[in-house]
Amino acid sequence: MEATTITDQEASALLDRAEAVAERAYAPYSGFKVGAVLLAADGSFFEGVNIENAAYGSSLCAERAAVAGAISAGDQDFIAIAVAAAGDGDISPCGACRQVLMEFSPDMRLVTGGPGGVRVEKVSELLPRPFHL
Ligand code: THU
Numbered sequence: 001m002e003a004t005t006i007t008d009q010e011a012s013a014l015l016d017r018a019e020a021v022a023e024r025a026y027a028p029y030s031g032f033k034v035g036a037v038l039l040a041a042d043g044s045f046f047e048g049v050n051i052e053n054a055a056y057g058s059s060l061c062a063e064r065a066a067v068a069g070a071i072s073a074g075d076q077d078f079i080a081i082a083v084a085a086a087g088d089g090d091i092s093p094c095g096a097c098r099q100v101l102m103e104f105s106p107d108m109r110l111v112t113g114g115p116g117g118v119r120v121e122k123v124s125e126l127l128p129r130p131f132h133l
Contacts, residue, residue, distance in 0.1 A: 005079070005080075005109055006039065006079060006080050006109060006111075006120070008120075010039075010080075011080070011082070011111045011118050011120050012117075012118050014039060014080060014111050015082045015084055015111050015112070015113055015118055017035075017037045017045075017082065018036055018037045018083055018084035018111075019035060019084040019085075019086065019113075020035065021035030021037060021047045021048075021049060021062075021084075022034055022049065022062070022084055022085060022086035023035070023086055024049050025050045025051070025062065025086065026049065026050070026052055028052060029052045029056065032050075032085060033050065033085060033086035033087075034049065034050045034062035034083065034084070034085050034086075034091060035047070035048070035049055035083070035085075035086070036062040036063045036065065036066040036081055036082065036084075037066065037081065037082045038066040038067065038069075038070055038078055038080075038081045039078065039079045039080045039081070040070060040075040040077060040078055040079065041075075041077040041078065041079055042075065042077070044070075044073070046066045046067075046069040046070040046073070046075070047066060047069070048062045048064070048065030048066025048067070048068070049062050049065055050062045050065070061093070061094060061096070062083065063081060063083055063100070063101065064096070064097055064100055066081065067100055067101070067104070071104075076104050076105075077104070077105060078101075078104055078105040078108045079105075079108060079109065080109040080110070080111055080120075081101065081108060081109075081110060081111065081123075082110075082112070083111070084112070084113060088113075090112065090113045090114060091112060091113075093110065093126075095127070098126055098127040098130075099127060099130055099131060101123045102123060102124065102127055106122075106123060106124035107122060107123070107124065108122075108123050109121065109122060109123070110122070110123050110126060
């Protein structure tokens with residue numbers, strides 16, 4: 001697959017999947033379960049959930065868990081990532097996750113839920129002036 005973006009239908013399906021994935025999160029401290037589904041340029045999907053820890057600072061966000069799976073599998077080129085919280089599903093990625101997503105695919109789309117339905121945004125527009133070495 002060589003698509004550089006996704007259709008409304010694909011975005012909606014990706015978001016539904018992220019919401020289902022969120023149920024598998026390990027979030028006993030915050031109680032806030034997050035799921036992420038990453039769509040790679042070759043059509044592969046990588047899922048991630050937040051993984052908290054008793055040493056709070058060692059916790060991992062769902063987005064970065066999904067990226068870790070993709071990079072570990074040799075995939076570095078992404079079309080989109082959907083992020084949802086369990087339940088109502090509306091969430092916006094933290095700054096650290098935006099920086100990590102920017103590292104690989106600045107043009108990738110971020111799919112989240114919103115009052116108006118599914119929201120699709122370009123990651124590069126959500127992190128002006130990212131850090132570069
Ligand atoms: N969290 C994510 O997994 N992704 C985000 O974009 C924001 C926050 C997690 C981290 C923590 O486990 C919980 O949500 C509450 O902050």
